[in-house]
Amino acid sequence: MNFASPAFFVFLPVVLLAYHRLTARDHKYRFLLVASWLLYASWNPWFLWVILFTTAVDHAAGMLIESASTPTRRRAWLVVSLVSNLSFLACFKYTNFAFDNSMALARWLGWGTPDWTLEKIVLPLGISFHTFQGISYTLDVYRGRIRAVRGFVDFAVFVAFFPQLVAGPIVRAMDFLPQMATPPRVSVEQVVEGLHWFLIGLFKKVFIADRLAQFVDPVFAHPELYDAVTLRWGVLAYAAQIYCDFSGYSDLAIGCAKWFGFELPINFNFPYVAGSISDFWRRWHISLSSWLRDYLYIPLGGSRRSAVRTYFNLIVTMTLCGLWHGASWNYVLWGFYNGLLLSFHRIGDRALVGKAWAIRIRSAAAYRVLATATTLLFVFSGFILVRTENWAGCWGMQCALFGGGSEGDAHRVPAQVPLLVALVMLGHLFSGLRPVRCGILALPPLARSGAYVAAVLLLVVFAPGTAKSFIYFQF
């Protein structure tokens, strides 16, 4: 069930009404859990066992870690949880990748390869997200940051809470579980803010991302057919599409959660106004970036050891981040590329620390504009790596992005493409340059409700006929 599909617009009000009609804490959470599992099963009921199994293992591991008498036992139960989560992720997500590459390697080495092929393994919905939530929970219990949850239903709601189950944000147990102590009462402010985020999310997804997809898909499918100008528009449109698609889903999740009385962490903070690559990663998919920082980069040593080790840690973390996004060399390369960019940025940053002239230049508005433009150029170059379908197409688009030509024919870029890209830019300038979560929230009530009515109007009238699936569902 897609969040932008009509079925969800029946499911959500029914669940909300029933949830708020129930008064007892246990009843509320049991109902929420069943609803979340139902939503999961609506995609493919046969995979329900995956989330049930990992939830049961993590719940048990959490309690056993807490009650273990020796550090060895605590570590053993932690390993059980990690192995359980990671092996599920590996089996479903990386088996095809590993098999294909080992076959290719065997052929290259001249070894015999079997004459059968491995069927494409279907990825269970949201597995990358709920396994990371499970890992963070057991690690936090192991580190003594949180107490293990006694009730299975409470823990299962934390893992399967349907607004964020499919594509995040990746919620930490220490942020979510305290909210569950007593069923949160929904305030008027939460209802209004929920409406805000829900509408904004839907607008980004349906009005912007799905419309841009109509231009982006053919351009990236056959970049050789298009001239350099169209290819550049294709890259810009894809950057706007992927941002609106993913941040739109996060906004929808945040809005829905508010209607149940829960607060989810912000996942995007206007990444296209970032002044550097590290700033970009502080603004893009924040819940994943911070998860990787806390549970991978810092345990690897972070920046506490030598400079070389820090760069190594950065590159390893980002390469694994790429692999998390998708089981293909494109994603691995994209992660590695981002690790390199972060390392180079860190080297430059360190070299300029304390230099008066550098501080003067950096405080100039022109420098900030240039820094943002350069950051975006490299970020978009990375997007091309993961979006193009072959290396020739990737090279052609990279050449076009960095000012080269293309042998393809000149095409008329549909008027809606520059308009929608400009809308995304305006949104960033309107809200991203101010210390607010969203500029619309700071408007007077009348203007704010006017904006919501306008959003509804645009959504209903100008949404494409069919809703596309969210891009991040595939991760």
Place this chain on the structure above:
Amino acid sequence: MEARPSPPQNDTFVPVRLTRYRVLACFLVGLLALDGVVRLNARLWDDHDPNEYAERLARCRGRAWDLVVLGGSPVAEGVDPAILRGLNWRGQIIRRVYNLGLSGGTASEFWHALEHGVTVRPKLLVYGITASDLNDNRNETHGPSELMELGDLARWLAERPDSRAWLLRQYGRACLERCWGLYEYRNGIRLWAAHRVDEICPGLFPQVAAEVHANVDHSETLARGHGYAPQASFQEMRYSRTKASGGKVAPFPFLEGFRLGHHLACVHRIRAWADRHKVDLVLVDMPMSADLEARHASVFLRYRRLLRDLQVEHGFRVLHGDREAVGLDDDHFADLAHLNQWGADRFGHWLRTALSYAAVEK
């Protein structure tokens, strides 16, 4: 003097609480106001996105037509009322002819259209029938949403258990759409906006602008005329040329899984309606291309046998407008099932002559 009671300390409490609802209240009021504006301009949106079934029914309803021609897209594209005007039917001159051709419809839709759209008794009712009208393997979504009333819904639910879920879904969706004007008229508003933008900045959205112009013309023709508003592309197209050039021929899936049943029952209902209102009914077997008949030879065999049965056993008056009788070949078809302007012209004159003979035979 008696001491006055002091005012309550929390007198600001109520306004403060109310302000919390301001955004929500303004939003809801805004949505209602928007809905009102949309409904007030319903005609404008309809002009830009004509609802074919509703427009045709509205135009037919309440007017005194001498001859109403029922049928699907072969009728909508192939029967020109202007050619039939002046026909002498049993001593009465047919002056006002209406083409109630509903593209994609089945006999069930034509029955509902007749029941709700033909409110003044005509002198003659012609049903341009073809095999796909009777195929129970298909249902037309516009039927439940545009033509059916609660009574029709109840009857369908009782008689057709196999398509209950489909019907309820379609009918429910149509009812829900009507609850919210913005949603109901969304396409019309979109096309109207594109029209306005095209006036200000011509060429910005060329495809949408072309769609708008075609729709507005179509809407005007439907609203003014006698129901004959053939698609411009069909008018000029020749099936023979498409075949010769190896061009793509639009598929015709309406005969897949052909089976008879409830749609056929509606043909008998149309007959009963005609008998009840003392209106002469003529079934006209609409011409189809040779290729379509060859592709679905067994279906057409069964269909023709049925027509003969209706004629002989049930006393229907049937005119066989097959290709040989009318003198049609691939040059007169736009595609597998629809006549182009030359075909429609030839068929119209044949129909006029055939009806004149049928009137005399009576």
